[in-house]
Amino acid sequence: xxxxxQHPSWVICKxxxxxxxxxxxxxxxxxxxxxxxxFPKQSLMLMATSNEGSKATYEQGVEKDKFLINHASxxxxxxxxxxxxxxxxxxxxxxxxxxxxxxxxxxxxxxxGTRLTVV
Amino acid sequence: xxxxxQNSGPLSVPExxxxxxxCTYSDRVSQSFFWYRQYSGKSPELIMSIYSNGDxxxxxxxxxxxxxxxxxxxxIRDSQPSDSATYxxxxxxxxxxxxxxxxxxxxxxxxx
Numbered sequence: 001x002x003x004x005x006q007h008p009s010w011v012i013c014k015x016x017x018x019x020x021x022x023x024x025x026x027x028x029x030x031x032x033x034x035x036x037x038x039f040p041k042q043s044l045m046l047m048a049t050s051n052e053g054s055k056a057t058y059e060q061g062v063e064k065d066k067f068l069i070n071h072a073s074x075x076x077x078x079x080x081x082x083x084x085x086x087x088x089x090x091x092x093x094x095x096x097x098x099x100x101x102x103x104x105x106x107x108x109x110x111x112x113g114t115r116l117t118v119v
Numbered sequence: 120x121x122x123x124x125q126n127s128g129p130l131s132v133p134e135x136x137x138x139x140x141x142c143t144y145s146d147r148v149s150q151s152f153f154w155y156r157q158y159s160g161k162s163p164e165l166i167m168s169i170y171s172n173g174d175x176x177x178x179x180x181x182x183x184x185x186x187x188x189x190x191x192x193x194x195i196r197d198s199q200p201s202d203s204a205t206y207x208x209x210x211x212x213x214x215x216x217x218x219x220x221x222x223x224x225x226x227x228x229x230x231x
Binding site: 043044046049054084091093095104107108109110111112113 | 164
């Protein structure tokens with residue numbers, strides 16, 4: 001499968017600071033990237049969908065001013081958690097996929113995830 | 120509200136047996152279906168994708184799709200302890216701007 005690299009794999013930050021998470025597709029062009037959050041023993045929660053060159057589409061209840069998403073190129077998307085608080089501590093995962101193939105959407109591949117702890 | 124439903128489990132299967140995981144979806148126009156495996160503390164990894172009605176086999180894994188019944192399943196033959204994980208069913212609409220909708224996952228436990 002295609003490779004998606006997410007960095008950092010874990011980060012600890014102080015309350016009130018901002019954290020940037022990078023998601024890169026290494027061997028394909030990711031026209032669409034998704035950002036998820038997952039709390040322990042819970043399912044994936046989609047935060048936003050971003051298409052290269054466009055503004056991200058946020059899911060209901062996700063604050064766009066707090067979770068800034070940039071998808072400036074076909075291989076890189078970033079998620080910045082601004083003014084982080086302890087309740088933002090979670091496992092953040094990106095996934096990426098290429099455009100149509102044969103008239104149907106292709107699979108999405110996941111990055112390794114970033115475990116954020118806000119103290 | 121488009122939904123993907125899975126039994127949360129845990130599903131306990133003896134080693135060497137067949138594990139059967141099921142998923143139903145609500146959106147009839149869905150065209151692409153995926154199974155992901157997620158180990159505890161790790162991100163999901165793609166196991167299978169299926170687009171047409173019928174069976175698709177890959178090693179010990181077989182995905183089955185029935186669009187009329189809006190049902191997709193995953194069979195794991197000769198189950199191994201390393202198969203113990205949460206299995207996520209995912210569905211994508213037939214649209215370039217669509218998002219992938221995940222089920223909440225089924226926890227599978229293979230007992231030696």
